[in-house]
Amino acid sequence: MLKPTVTSPTPAKHNDTAHLDRLTGGAFSAPTSGERAARVREWLQGNPEADQLAEVFKELSARDKGAAKLVREKLDEAKRSKGQEALGAEWAAKAQTLLDLQKLNMADALAWQRDAAKAGAPLSKEPLVTLKTQLAERVRVIEDLQHRVQVQREAAVLLAQRIEVLSTKPWKDAQAVVDTLRTDVEHWQTQATELTADANWSSVDMKFPPLLDASRGQLLVVWDAFQGALAMAVAAAQDGAAALPPVPVWADELRIARGVPAEAAPKQAKPKIDPEVRAKAVAVVREALTTLEQEVGEGHGKASAGAANALRHALKEFGKVIDDKLENQAHAALAAAGELEGWQRWRADQLREELVAKAEGLLKRPEGQTIGGRKMQESLRTLREQWKQTDQGGVPNHALWKRFDEACNEAHKVVEAWLEKIKAESAEHKAQRLALIAEVNAWAEANRTALDDDWKGFNRILHQFGDRWREGGHVGEKTFAELQPLWKAAISNAAAPLEALQAQSLALRHAMIDEARVLGDAPMLRIDAVKALQQRWQAQAHAVPIDRRQEQKLWDAFRKPIDDAFNRKTAEREKAETALGARDRVVLDAAKALEAANASGDAQAIRTAMAALDAALHGQAQAQAQVTAAGAQESAAKAAAAESEQNQPPAPEETAQVATENIANEAPAEEGSAAEQPAPEPVVPPKPAPKPVVAMRGDDRPGMKKEAPAPAAGRGGKWGDRKDSSPRGGRDGRDGKPAGRQDGFGRGDDRAPRQAAWQEAPRLGDTAFRAQRDALENAQQALRKLAAQAHGEALTQLLTAWEKRDAALVPSAQDLGGRATPATRTAWVQALGGTAPAKAPNPQEALLRLEMAAEVPTPAEHLNARRMLQLQLLTRRNDPAPAQTWGDDAAAVLAGEFSATDARRVQNVLKVLLKR
Structure with a gap:
């Protein structure tokens, strides 16, 4: 007997892989991950079926996650598309x-789009787009019908008013x-008929058809009465025996036309009544009337009904006794009470229906819009309170109350479930808090002091315990009242070491505050002690x-006395600085004058004010020099007067005494201290000035002349270099020595002693120094601004002269600046006057040379011409550069034709050339 052959699953799997490889275009046999992903993308472009995608993803996910991700995204997209189609x-x-x-219920139609969007339906795709449009159009038609009903109602009221107005004419x-x-x-009746004949009239809100019917009936009644009265008026006018119309105005008019006086019929007088009976009746009726008006005014429906019945009984009994005015007031109050009673009954039922709808809607909510337990409890409590208030103002409705109570009881099941959940959570939170209290007690026993004296870490751990307690979850008020004392005792026990140390620290800090x-x-x-x-x-x-x-308050108290001391010292310094001397006042006045000149915008005035300020800054040294010179002159005058008084030459002792007095008078002294100076010592003849040492440069070797300088070792000069050149050559060009250095050490040939370029002057106060510094900075900025404005105006005048070909409009050489010489300006004037030289370059070429001289960019359309001109200039070795001939080039441009484009280029060029 032959045994059945068992087929191995490996060849089948191999065959499936080969099939999928052929299906995906060789994605499984691709040698690299990049090629595999590329072939998968190419295969996905053909929109394969979902079964094929699933098979490929199953086999490919075990081989290449990156390529399988592409297939998975395609699968997810197909699932989403299928779900979208189902939703659609x-x-x-x-x-x-x-x-x-x-x-059609408009609320359902309006809610369809909202609910569809929440559900994720593709509203932007067909057929939902068309259906959404159709629903919106039908809702619009229904709303239009309702609006037209309101318009028709108003039109009916206006027509009735027109008819009533005609009855008064x-x-x-x-x-x-x-x-x-x-x-x-x-026409109104036709429009009303069209409204009721509309196909969507049945979808109109139920309150609108009765409104239209009422308006129709009222209008027809008024119109029929008006037509009948008018027909009677016409007949009465034609026939004197015909009946008069019921309209009073028309009846009076016809009576007058017939010659009958229009007099009102006298009212029948009431019989005389005893005054006491009348007073008693009026008092009873007025009391009932006052009660009813008060209840109606306060809106009490039940009380107003009882007061209305009382007033009706009073009128039935005393109606023939009271006067007409009181009777009319009573009837008006009864009418108001009837309206209030009817309105309150209707309004109370309407409010009850709204409350029933709200109660039933608490559970009938869309998916995902459930109400939480607390919010449900608050909503039920609010609804029941509103129902009680409604029952107080109207007759109770037991049917609606039964529906309302059943809905509230059903919704209260959510509250009961929430309460059970809250109870369980409260028990769990209580256990957590008890565990935290035990943990704090254990930590307090194990940490009676901070590890490594890290009290900040100790305090941080305490704060962490406090945060955990605050975040321990909600528990009931009774439970919290039980746990709070335990927590306070535990945290106080844990914080006891830190609190003791803080008490010591506070004592030390208070001592430092006192210090x-x-x-x-x-x-x-004492700065060192403060530090x-x-x-x-x-x-x-x-x-x-x-x-x-607390630390901030202590720090403020510690810092305050030291800050006050520094502030006091600063105030004293500022007070000393603010005490202006004579020189400070002069400088301040000059600075204010310079600021005024800056505001005027006059360059000459600004320069004059700057010079005045500079003179004020150096005026103190000059004043001191003048005082010294005046003292010397006074001493010399006194000496001359003393010599003239004596006819004979004085003795040697007297001569020495006079000389001593002169020297004492000539010596400068401080004000107010001349009388207190001691007697001067005898005059010592001055020593001759030492001969200045002159450094000689030369060769001091034997046999060599000292006057001949030694050649520099290792330094060779280039051909054409000057022999007397020096790396530190002066500006005067003499022996390479710098100008202005006259101290005898290589600083001049006269070897005169050095003189100070400035004289000692007292230091300016802070106010005067800042004022003069700011004034000078503002003046320099104003001068630069005025120079820029003048430069721009000069360029504008020059371009205007070129445009109008008027040489008289060319600005002066002073306005053009120092770069434009008088010869250059003359050439420009001649060019504008038509007398330019014949060998002048082409205007376009001259403009290119100007742009090269100013190193400004050339427009794109002229770049090739500029490059060509630069190549040509390279071949002209002996020709001057454009930077040297820019004046003549500008004259050549001005001699040419004016154009707005060339004018902008010339302006950009001259803006740079005239500024350099």
């Missing part, structure tokens, strides 16, 4: 159902417009942490 079909059926209804006026009124009434006050109150502030005290404070603050607010 479902919501399309719902929309079609709504459209097929003869009476002569009947002939009414007869003149009766045809127009008839046309308007017929800071002593330092601050001292007449002289040492601040370092001690910082060390204490870093070592022991305390509450941030």
Whole structure:
């Protein structure tokens, strides 16, 4: 007997892989992952079926995750597309159902689009796009019908008012417009009929058809009465025996036409009644009337009904006794009470129906819009309170109350489930808090001091315990009242070591605050002691942490006396600085004058004010020189006067005394201290000035001349270099020595002693120094701005002269600046006057040379010409460069034709050339 052959699954799997490889275009046999992904993308572009995608993904996911990801995305897209199609079909059926209804509910139609969007239906694809448009159009038609009903109602009211107004005018006026009124009434009836005949009239809200019918009936009644009265008026006018119309105005008019006086019929007088009976009746009726008016005014429906019955009984009993005015007031109050009672009953039922709908809607919500337990509890409590308030103002409705109570009881099941959940969570949170309290107690027993004196870490752990307690979840008020004392005791026990250390730190800080006050109150502030005290404070603050607010208050108290001392010192310094001297006042006045000149915008005035300020800054040294010179002149005058008084030459002792007095008078002294100076010493003849040492440069070797300089070792000069050149050559060009250095050490040939370029002057105060500095900076900025404006105006005038070919408009050489010489300006004037030289270059070429001289860019369309001109200039070795001939080139451009483009290029060029 032959055994059945068992087929191995490996060849089948191999065959499936080969089949899938052929299906995907060689994705399984691709050598690299990149090629495999590329072939998978190419295969996916053909939109394969979902079964094929699943097979390829199953085999490929074990080989290449990256390529399998592409297939998985395609599968997900296909699933989404299939789900979108199913959703689209479902919501399309719902929309079609709504459209097929003869009476469309607008709320359902408006909610369809919202619910479809929430469900994820493809509203931007067909057929939902068309259905959405159809629903929106039908809703718009229904809303239009409702609006037209309101318009028709207003039109009916206006027509009735027109008819009533005609009843107050002569009947002939009414007869003149009766045809127009008839046309308007017929037109209104036609429009009302069209509204009711519309296919969507059944979908209109239920309150609108009764409104239209009421308006129609009222208008027809008024119109028929008006036509009948007008016909009677016409007949009465034609026949004197005919009946008069019921319209009072028309009846009076016809009576007057017939010659009958229009007098009102006298009222029948009431019989006389005893005054006491009348007073008693009026009191009873008025009391009942006052009660009813009060209840109606406050809106009490039940009380107003009882007061109305009381007033009716009073009127039935005393109606014939009271006067007409009181009777009319009573009837008006009864009418108001009846309206209030009816309105309140209707309004109360309407409010109850709304509350029932809200109660039933608490559970009838779309998926994903459930209400939480707390919100459900608050909603039920609010609804029941509103029902109680409604019952207080109207007659109770037991049927609606039964529906409302059943809906509230059903919704309260959610609240009960939520309460059970809250109870379980509260028990869990209570257990967690008890565990935290036990953990804090254990930590407190194990950590009676900070590890490595890290009290900040100790405090941080305490704060972490506090955060965990606050985040421990919600528990009931009773449970929290039980746990809170345990927590406070545990955290206080854990924080006891830190609190003891903080108490010591507070004592030390208060002592340092007192020490800071002593330092601050001292007449002289010791900076070293203040620094040492601040370092001690910082060390204490870093070592022991305390509450941030308390630490800030202590720091403010510690810093205040020291800051006050520094502020006092600064105030004294500023007070000394603000005490202006004579020189400061002069400088301040000059600075203010310079600021005024800056504001005027006059360059000459600004320069004059700058010179005045500079003179004020150097005026003190000059004043001192003048005082010294005046003192010397006075001493010389005194000496001359003393010599003239003596006829004979004085003795040697007297001569020495006079010389001594002259020297004492010539010596400068401070004001107010000349009388207190001691007697001067005898005059010592001055020593001759030492001969200045002159450094000689030469060769001091034997046999060589000292005057001949030694050749520099290792330094060779280039051909054409000057022999007397020096790397530090002066500006005067003499022996390479710098100009202005006359001190005898290679600084000049006269070897005169060095003189100071400035004289000693007192230092300016802070106010004067800042004022003169700001004034000078503003003046320089104003001068630069004025120079730029003048430069721009000069360029504008030059271009205007070129455009108008008027040489008289060319600005002066001073306005053009120092770069434009008088010869250049003359050439420009001649070019504008038509007398330019014959060998002048081409204007375009000259303009290119100008742009090369100014190194400004050339427009794109002229770049080739500029490059060609640069190549040509390279071959002209002896020709001057464009930077040397820009004046002549500008004259050549001005001699040519004017164009706006060339004018902009010339302006850009001259803006640079005239500024350099």
